[in-house]
Amino acid sequence: MPEAMPNSSQAMAPVAEQPPFEPRIVAFFCNWCTYLAADLAGTSRMKYAPNVRVVRVMCSGRVDPQFVLDAFAHGADGVLIGGCHPGDCHYQEGNYKALRRYRLLKRMLGQMGIDEDRLRLEWISASEAERFRWVMNDMVEHVRALGPLHVQPGKEVFAEEVTV
Amino acid sequence: MADKPKVAFYWCASCGGCEETVVDLNEAVLDLVAAVDIAFWPVALDFKRKDIEAMPDGAILATFVNGAIRTTEQEEMARLLRRKSQLLLAFGSCSHLGGIPGLANLFDRASILQSVYRESPSTVNADGVLPSLRYKDNGHLVELPGFCQTVRTLSQVVDVDYYVPGCPPTPRILRTALQTLLGGDLPAKGTVLAPDSALCEECPRKDSKPENLTIAEFKRPHQVLIDEEKCLLAQGLLCMGPATRGGCEAPCIQGNMPCTGCGGPTSRVKDQGAKILSSLASLVESKDEPAIDHALATIPDPVGSFYRYSLPSSLLRRKKLHSGSNGKAAQVR
Numbered sequence: 001m002p003e004a005m006p007n008s009s010q011a012m013a014p015v016a017e018q019p020p021f022e023p024r025i026v027a028f029f030c031n032w033c034t035y036l037a038a039d040l041a042g043t044s045r046m047k048y049a050p051n052v053r054v055v056r057v058m059c060s061g062r063v064d065p066q067f068v069l070d071a072f073a074h075g076a077d078g079v080l081i082g083g084c085h086p087g088d089c090h091y092q093e094g095n096y097k098a099l100r101r102y103r104l105l106k107r108m109l110g111q112m113g114i115d116e117d118r119l120r121l122e123w124i125s126a127s128e129a130e131r132f133r134w135v136m137n138d139m140v141e142h143v144r145a146l147g148p149l150h151v152q153p154g155k156e157v158f159a160e161e162v163t164v
Numbered sequence: 165m166a167d168k169p170k171v172a173f174y175w176c177a178s179c180g181g182c183e184e185t186v187v188d189l190n191e192a193v194l195d196l197v198a199a200v201d202i203a204f205w206p207v208a209l210d211f212k213r214k215d216i217e218a219m220p221d222g223a224i225l226a227t228f229v230n231g232a233i234r235t236t237e238q239e240e241m242a243r244l245l246r247r248k249s250q251l252l253l254a255f256g257s258c259s260h261l262g263g264i265p266g267l268a269n270l271f272d273r274a275s276i277l278q279s280v281y282r283e284s285p286s287t288v289n290a291d292g293v294l295p296s297l298r299y300k301d302n303g304h305l306v307e308l309p310g311f312c313q314t315v316r317t318l319s320q321v322v323d324v325d326y327y328v329p330g331c332p333p334t335p336r337i338l339r340t341a342l343q344t345l346l347g348g349d350l351p352a353k354g355t356v357l358a359p360d361s362a363l364c365e366e367c368p369r370k371d372s373k374p375e376n377l378t379i380a381e382f383k384r385p386h387q388v389l390i391d392e393e394k395c396l397l398a399q400g401l402l403c404m405g406p407a408t409r410g411g412c413e414a415p416c417i418q419g420n421m422p423c424t425g426c427g428g429p430t431s432r433v434k435d436q437g438a439k440i441l442s443s444l445a446s447l448v449e450s451k452d453e454p455a456i457d458h459a460l461a462t463i464p465d466p467v468g469s470f471y472r473y474s475l476p477s478s479l480l481r482r483k484k485l486h487s488g489s490n491g492k493a494a495q496v497r
Contacts, residue, residue, distance in 0.1 A: 072479075100448045
């Protein structure tokens with residue numbers, strides 16, 4: 001036996017390295033602009049961060065604030081909404097409705113202790129694949145810097161909370 | 165006498181308003197007493213916890229629990245009454261959704277105790293004493309229930325069969341609920357015993373709601389002379405009607421005040437606050453960001469307004485606590 005063998009009292013149990021934090025981002029993209037930009041980025045074989053789960057909706061105006069809160073409540077670290085540029089909405093007004101809801105929802109998230117930067121709204125047209133790629137990477141890096149969210153205490157946590 | 169079904173009422177974190185509803189049944193309370201035995205009702209009748217404990221499980225037909233769950237004692241009572249009752253009803257907003265006490269979920273226990281027992285202007289507490297679970301005084305051990313970090317709804321603690329909405333439920337809603345229970349033809353478990361449509365549907369001012377409603381800025385009731393005929397939203401008042409379950413017959417609107425949302429959401433909505441946010445924000449007139457922000461700034465407290473009665477039952481349930489997170493704590497602005 002080699003002498004270098006550490007004696008048992010000094011030996012540390014091998015600590016499993018925590019895997020580095022990978023942000024989970026839920027994205028709602030409108031069918032007519034941002035989703036097509038994602039499609040174009042794909043067919044153009046652009047590379048971007050793989051952390052985003054995309055949900056296609058017909059219009060950014062279809063994004064109910066409940067969708068955003070539900071995503072956070074189920075473990076999303078960030079939520080991205082993508083729509084057509086102002087004036088370009090396929091349904092004329094949907095993206096303005098999305099903008100208004102987004103502005104108020106951000107304030108409300110702040111009140112709930114969730115960093116407002118975890119929610120983001122971007123206008124990306126069907127031809128802007130390069131911009132799409134940049135937004136994806138930028139969002140992932142922002143949320144990575146903010147760290148994991150861990151928003152929802154489970155029922156078991158509620159029960160443990162009694163100390164006073 | 166012994167054959168009459170037993171009904172119980174109990175209160176947890178609440179103001180007592182729901183008990184008023186029972187009294188407000190007026191003559192109908194006599195029909196109630198004729199039809200059932202009231203087995204437990206601490207606010208009005210002298211029963212003790214041991215009376216309930218002595219009953220066999222399931223001895224009570226239906227127990228109406230009002231109030232949110234905030235202390236260990238309330239949780240114990242909720243579990244005890246669940247065991248002794250065939251049907252458990254969440255009675256009123258606090259029990260159903262969390263209610264006004266549920267807004268405490270915007271704070272944590274330490275800051276609540278600090279504020280109430282040390283900082284409030286009317287408090288004299290030179291030694292800064294805070295409530296504790298056990299205290300010895302002259303050799304006697306005094307015990308207090310634990311105070312929870314998070315306010316919960318009844319259904320977040322025990323299994324609930326039906327919900328009776330309102331802050332407080334109107335006597336009519338209670339009467340209908342009692343008739344439903346005693347009639348024997350029970351609705352599906354989990355049903356909210358009130359109509360499943362938004363308050364706007366039964367609003368006496370419904371016809372004055374414009375087809376294309378836009379709002380330049382929101383107004384609070386003390387800032388305007390409120391027209392008694394016209395839709396309150398059309399007057400720029402923050403009315404929760406579009407996102408709130410009706411059945412209450414709109415007493416607030418009839419009193420010329422906007423709906424504050426005590427009926428909770430309809431069955432198609434998960435999160436009442438998010439739904440009214442969606443509805444109100446989209447009504448804002450402007451299309452450019454600074455003007456939108458300016459208009460929305462006239463809602464000073466979005467969470468307090470949109471989740472006045474429903475924060476613990478909302479998707480996020482409470483303000484995020486920063487302890488125990490292994491990431492960088494999110495900053496609160």
